[in-house]
Amino acid sequence: MTTPRKPRGPYRKGLERRQQILRAALEVFSEHGERGSSLKEIADRVGMSQAGVLHYFDSREELLLAVLAERDALDVEATADVTSPGEAVARTAAHNARQRGLVDLFVTLSAAASDPEHPANAFFVRRYEALTESIEDGLRKAQERDTVRTDIRPDHMARMLLALSDGLQLQWLLNPGIDMSETIQAFNLMCLGPSGERDDATPETGSGDGA
Template sequence: MRERRTSAQGRESRELILQTALEVIGRRGFGSTSLRDIAAEVGMTQAGMLHHFGTKENLLVEVLRQRDAATREALAEQDGDEPPSVRVARRNAETPALVHLYTNLQVAASAPDHPARAFFEERQRSVHAVVAADVRARQEVGGMPAGVDADTAATVLLALSDGLQLQQGVDPSIDIAEILAWTWERLSRAD
């Protein structure tokens, strides 16, 4: 029983750290947030946090990993006829801090030797696969013209999502889901 309790506490610490990290980054901005800043808010020291995650990048990647898992679950639920890209965008609009973290970390991970690079490579592949599969499924039901290449469409939808998130950093008035839906609608027009 002791082991169980210990392990549960450990899990709670991790949860608290991840959640707080996101909060602080949202408030101070990615570039101005240090491990110390997060630790202070958690009520722990920098060293204490690193005991759980090893490095800063591990910690941040873990935030995104958890979010991705939650997003997959949310997508599994039935919800009208909207494509995944639009549904995810609506969801993300509720958590701007997460979008900020995602964008910043991905850009940093462009460096060939960045520790988070592998995560983003894999993530890009898997997300692309989901979106492309959705397009193909709709083509079989006639919801999307067969003339549209599913992989290209997926690339467009995903890049558009990322680009809108990037632009939103500078111009917060952009409504990402709306623009995505507009684009989706244009792509769906019969040839």
């Protein structure tokens, strides 16, 4: 933890290699899921041998966890300019619909990691905790502004949003014809305003950013 000014030559090259491997691993895991991926293929993609990769990461498991952390960092970037929780989720859905590999990785891995023995279990448990809490906060504030109905508990709505997002990803993988973000927008409609405000024909809410 001494924040070195500038790593010397050989050391720096090592770091670059690590990054390179990380990116390749992200790709490979994205395409085949965790269990379907091998060090060999990652190695091939970065142009070295399987043993070479293990020089940088020691074990496959270590690499997997590094990949997850990396993916999470990218995620945070992408959702930096969010507005309301519901919109954020819809936006992310639209974005994901262009990244089938990543969706697959996430769905597969989060399912596999539900086993407490899985190396990524702690990662996902924490992830959902954090996401739920953050969405819940956003919803609570919206309720105070009367932007969101107040007769449903915000923690329930938060879990619904996350579940909706995950579940739709699965449905979309099985049938790419379905429109994830359109469905989420419909849900957002159901979350609207104070109960009395809406009458039978509610027009489209503004912000319909494509899909």
